[in-house]
Structures are given as C-alpha cells and as structure tokens.
Amino acid sequence: MILYGSHNKNIELFPKTQINNHGNDEHGGLIWEWDPVRHRKVAKQMAPAFSGRALQAKALTLHKYVDLFVDRMTSLGSATRGVDLTTWINWLCVDMSADMAYNREMNALKNMEEPRYLTLLQDFNKAIVIIQMFWRFPLLVPLKYLFLLFKMVRSHSDIRDHSRQLLERRIRRKDSVEHIDFFEQLIPKNREPPKDPKEMRHLEQVAGQLLVAGYEPPAMWLYFTMYHLLKSPEHLKTLINEIRGTFKSYDDITPESAAELSFLAACLKESLRLTPGLLTGLPVGSPGAHVDGHFIPRGLIVNSPQVVCQSSSFSMARDSRNFSDALQFRPERWLSEDHPLYVSQFSNDNQKAFQPFSQGPRMCSGREIAWWQSRLFVAKVLWKFDLAMVSGEHPDIDRDLKGWGITYAAKRIVHMQDHAG
Template sequence: MSTDAESNSPRLLNTTLLVLSVYPILRCIYNVYFHPLKNIPGPYSWSASRLPFVYSLLRGTIVHDIEKLHRKYGPVLRIAPNELTFAQPEAWSDIFQLRPGHQQFLKDPVWWKRQPGHPESLISAIDIDPHARMRKALAPGFTPRALRGQEPILHRYVNLLVERLSELITENQGTRGVEIDIGPWFNFITFDIFGDLGFGESFDCLRHSRYHPWIALLFNSVKAASFVAAARFYPWVEFILMKCIPPSLRKMQQAHYQQIVDKVQRRLNYELERPDIMSYVAVGDEVDGLSIDETNVTFMVLTTAGSETTATVLGGTLNYLVSHRGKLDILTQEIRSRFQRDEDITLDALRNLPYLNATINEGLRLCPPIPWVLPRQVPPSGDTVCGKWLPGGTPVSIQAYTMNRDPSLFHDSTSFLPERWLPEASTDNKSPFFNDQRQAIQPFSVGPRSCMGQHLAWAEMRLILSKLLWNLDFEAVEGKTLKWEELRTFLLVEKKPIQVRIKTRSALGSL
C-alpha cells in the first residue's frame, strides 16, 4: 500500500508540474486565437499576456509604448488579453458620455477601487449613486460664482510667487538674471492655493521656498502607486505585497492621512466665514452631503488632483514657450500691452486674451496632466465603442497623449503652435489648422465624472502665466532644455528639472 503511494507521488508531482507549465501556454494560445477580442488589432505579445503591459507600466514608458503601437495598428488597440484602448475622438462620447438607450460605463475596479478599510472618496466611488451624491455636495464650491469669491486668494499666492522669484533675481545681483528649476515653484503655488481653498490654511511652500513634508512624501510615493496597480492584475501578488508592507510604512501612511484629517477638522472648527471650497460642503450629512470620513479622504485626493495636474501643465507650457522664443514674445506682448499695471490683471480680463488662451490650450494638448485616461468597463450586457461591439466587462481606456499628437487629427501635430487655437484658425479655410480636430482634446474629461475643478484650473493657469510674464522676463538655458516627450509616466507625469533663466522685466519695446 505504501509502495503504491510512494510510486504515485512522483507521478502526481510530474502531472502537476506539467499542468502548471502547459496552462500558461494554452492560455496564451486561447487569448490570441479564440478570445472574443481576437479580431482587434494589436501585437501578439500584448494580446497573449498581461505581462508586456505590466512591464511597460512599471518602466514608466506606458504612454510612449502604446503611442508607437497605435501608430502601427491604428486607433483601436488591444493592449492586454481582455483590454482595449482608443485614440479617436468618438471614444470620448461613447465611453464617458451618457448615451440614450445605453448603460453608463463604470470605472474599472482594478484601477479605481479604494484600499480595504479606507473610506470611499469622490474619485474611488464606482457606483453611480454614491458618486452623484458626493459630486452634488462638492460642486457648488467649484462654480464660476464661487470662483469670483475665491479670486483674492488666488491673487495673494500668485503675487507671493512673483515676489519670491524677484527676490532670487535680487540675491543673484547679476545682469544675466538667475537660472532656476521652475517646476517646483509651480507645485509650490498650486498646492498652497488648494491648501487655502480646501482647508483654510496654506501648505506654506512659497513662504518657505520648499515642499511641505506632506507633499514631499506624496511625490516620493508616485512610483509605488504603479506597483500597487500592477499587482492588482495578479491577486496572489497583491495579497503578498499587502502582507509585506512593514509596520513602519503603514505608520507613515497613517500619519500622512492624519495630517489631512487634522486640517479638515481645524477648518470645520472655523467660526469665521470665508469663500473657500469647504464652506459649500455639507459635512456630516450622509444623505445630502459628505460623511466626515468621506470628506477627509476626498479632500486628500483632491489636494493632489487639484494641484499636481495644474502644475504639470504650467511647467510643460512654459518649457515650450522658452524653447520657442517667438511664441513667448507674442504672449508677453499681448499681456503687457493689455495691462498698464499688475493690479489691472483680473480673471475676467484674462478670459479675453486670445493668445493666452491659445497658449494654454496648446500646453494642454502637448502636456496633458493625465496622459492616459484610466479604464472604464463596458456594461455587463455589452456595448459599442467607436462602432465596435465589445463584450461586457471589457476594460476600455483613452490614450490622450497619443490622440493629442496624432498627425491625422492635427496639422504639424508634434509642434508647439498656439495659433491652431486662435478663433480664425477654425473659420478660415485657408488656415493650415482649419481641419484640426479640436474636439479630440478633452483634458478635463467629459460626462458625469468630468473634472469639477476645470474653472479653477483655468483661472490659476491664466493668472499665474500672465502675472509671471508681466513682471519678469524668461529665457531658455542653453543646453538644458527639457524634452517633454522623454518624460516617463507613473500614473502621474514624472517630473524632471525645467531650467529657465529669469530676469527683471525689460521695457515693452525691447520685446
């Protein structure tokens, strides 16, 4: 009896090993030749296995790798056995808009679900009703009417930014100005502004000319977020990863979250009325407002979403401007000729500056703060996207970076040309930009989950750029120009130094 058992043990082990080795191969064959998505174009390696996608994600080259694949295989691309991505304008309405007779495409839980034990936030809310309740509670704080009351707060921090940069020039005491990395300064001001608008207190980055520890830890953890996302494709890897997090790191994460909890609590205890975002939110009302836990985690997420993204566009836009001196001179001339004094610069007046608006739109096109719009899922009953029928549960995403630089959608698509956004470009059929597909650019998304903060973001970008260019002169630093196309993406765009030279403002006539 024991002899039979002993002889069967190696046989069982061999069979198990054979199955384990053969199954992945059979699975890859099924994915390529028999899967419901088998007819969608894409490389065999990406269609057969999730591994090439994960490898690209962890390297930070995901948007560039997929752009190359789109150029080869077309606007509809299979990037994993069960996942598609789109780089054509119609995908915005098909995936994100509410279509009569169609169910809503919900967020893919692999990317969007909250961590176990964490409260739900506006960003992580996948189901329609909780998200709608949270959005309704927050929306009044982001309206144009609310922004009018918040304008003095924006001016205060933009003026402080100009003051700090002017001090650097004075300290340098040179006629050639001073060379700086402008990227952190854009983060300083956008986080300070949202700190004041969200919590009633700044992060004091501009005051101290350095990152607040909370923000520094956030940037240091960006790459880790990609590893957590990649692990979710393999539940056993995610399980092991979560178990391997050391207690010291968990304590650090809790302390990071607690800082926001404390800020929210201090703001809620204010007796003074102020026109910030929190003043519009009904906190503690889980029927029409936000619970205190939802408030804490939502404002933590919004601090990043409302700051880092705006800073990314500002950095990318100014980087292109100093690299294209002619464009910078046109914009500077427009701003300085329109306003006689710094105090004359207002949000209402800035809305009517065509080249300023065109420049920001071009910055949003070439430097999208979210280069890759994370996936939604096709409803359970299945649905069509860009004319293709897809089975229920299929993750579908939009490649904004690819679409924004598509030569079939934009004339001279990789060049920085604000002129494509001027009013006459879309009305004069002799313009080289007449046929540009401007509706393809949706940096704030569309539909019921579009960005609520777009009015605030536009106000910040207009005000910061205009006051900087009204007060200071900017130049490229020879040999140190950043190539935006080479930046990696780890969910957020990885920052590299944006070296510029700043000088005291020259006379208008010298431009």
C-alpha cells in the first residue's frame, strides 16, 4: 500500500492530518479539509472547473498576463541593474491565479506594485511554520496564540474583510464576468452570498485556497526553471534553439503548440524534480496499515487519532537511489529513446519517485493548467529574450533558498534583452 494513492471510492485511507491546516475554522474548505468524506464532496463539486472545456476558457487569461509580463520586460529588462525575476514572476503568477480563481484583479503587473495581499501572504508563509510546529508539539499550543496575536492578527483580519467583499461581489455578478473562473462551480444558484456565516466562511476558504494553490507553486516552478537554465547555459541554448526553431512568430505560441516541444517539457520536469513546490511534505495519519511492507500502527495524538507519516517529494527526487546524477539539472533524463539527445545513463531512473502533484484523491486538480501556464511562459519569454545573470550575481539555490511554510526563493537579478532588438 502507498500513503497517498490508497483509497476506497476516492476516499483516502490515510486521511490528511491537521498539521497542514493553517486556519482556526471548524472545517478546512478544500485543501485543508481533514475529513475525507467532506473533502470528497467539495472536490467533486469543484471537478468540472478543471475539465478540458474549463481549461480552454482560461487560455486568453494566460496569454493576457504572460504578454503583459513580456511587455514589462521589453521596457525594463535590459537596464544595467537588470530585473528581480523573483518579484516579477510572483506578480505575474498572483495576477493569473486571482483572475482564474474568482475573476479577482490584483493588477500587480499593471500597476507595477506589490499587492498588499501578496505581502501579507508572504508573512503568513512564515507563520505557517509556527502553526505546523504547534500541531506537532501540542503542549506548546498556548504560545501559538501569543505569537499570532503579536505578529499578524490585525493585518490578517483586514485582508480577510477585503477578500470577503470582493468575493461577495463576485457571487452577485452574473453575465458580467470576463471569463469562467474556478469559483463558478461553488456559486449559489440565487447568486446571493449565503446568510449563514459558516457557509460563507466555507466559500471564502475555498476561494482563498484556490488563489494560493494556483499562485505559489507555479511561481516557484517558473523561476526555478529560469534559474536552472541560467546556471546551465548548454541546456538553455538547446531549449532556445528548439523554441525559436519551431515558432516563426511570437503569436504562434500557445499552450497547445508549446506542448509539442519535448525538450521544453523535459526542462520543466527536471526543474520540478530538483526544486518541487513542497518542501515540508504532506502529513497523513495511519489507520493501522502496511506501507511498503512496514506496519504503521494507529496511535493517539491530540486532534488526530493516528500515527503521522509522510514522504517528502524533495528527498525522494534528490536521492541517488532513485535518480542518476540526482543533484544535477539533467533534462535529458526525461527524453524518450528516439530523441537525439537521449542518454542511456538515465534509463534506470525510478520515475515513479517523481510525484510533485501528489497522488490519489488529494492529487493536484490544477496540474494541467499549471503545465499550460509554464509552457506558455517559458516558450514566450525565451522566444523573445536572451537572458543573462547580471554580472556579480552568483545565486545558488542550495545555499540561498529560504524554505518557509511554502518555499520562498532567494532573489535573482536577470538581464532580459530582446534578442531581435
């Protein structure tokens, strides 16, 4: 039996623990929901939002923001001091995610200004570490409230009020939304915000979780990919040749046409292998079952009557027992045998150890849209620009990366020169 894939009628056998529940609510919305039956219900309701048809409806939104990013880089990217890629990719991804989640306009790229929501989210990232620690050491819980009170209650409630107002407005809007968003599936039939505070809170939670789930991992995926490519000029050159050799014009690039590029897919996968979005793992509780031949008993801890177990995608992917040359960026490992750059050295890689989107009933519902946006972004940016690290900058993710509740990468200063200009 495996931890995350094991299930009966899509109800997981190793339920999620409270450790990754970062709120204080009775229920956990969608991603933080610990009750497997309730999770199933919400996930089923949301499923059509991630179907092929719904995906198509997001294409224009993806183009709109990637093109705006490219415009901004055209005017700012070639300055001597370069641009801070971390910030700009964060802005791109929060704009895309908020718009796709519930037609919320963050306007970070447009205003060239950090939305307050994002600043608070990054603070919250640090708080998540504290919250997780208290779940693991329940006797320390009173200190948690002191910490949260001291650190962030005020700013948090402000942003929560603001987000609720925007969500209520979204619920009331009928035909005036620009495009179908993920939240459409949850809107009450009469398009009035529920009067029951618990019901309204549930909607707020799911909307907020969609926004964060659709922002943070893609943002990391995009800038880690650029980072690995900049550190590996030969691979960058091969990828640029593939992209510029395939597309005659910038406008030919779409999420579907970019899906034909096998070296691009290999680079994106390799980036996700070396630097997966999730550093902390996904803790689940044992019902008393065998995993990989080992019996994990059912135990008793506060709020979760199970022994907590988890695997880490970060460690699995960097383990030389699973991948040859495990710590190196080697996109070739993902190429098929008939590709000219195929290398047999990687034929024994254990590709099943690469599970960045998790598995089973909790598997990422946004993985397809994430692939769309990352292919589109990398293909358009590398079609348009020659990239180089600003001189004097020597970032090293293994040295500089700061891992909070959700990873937050080190800054990266990059030149973007229009290659035709």
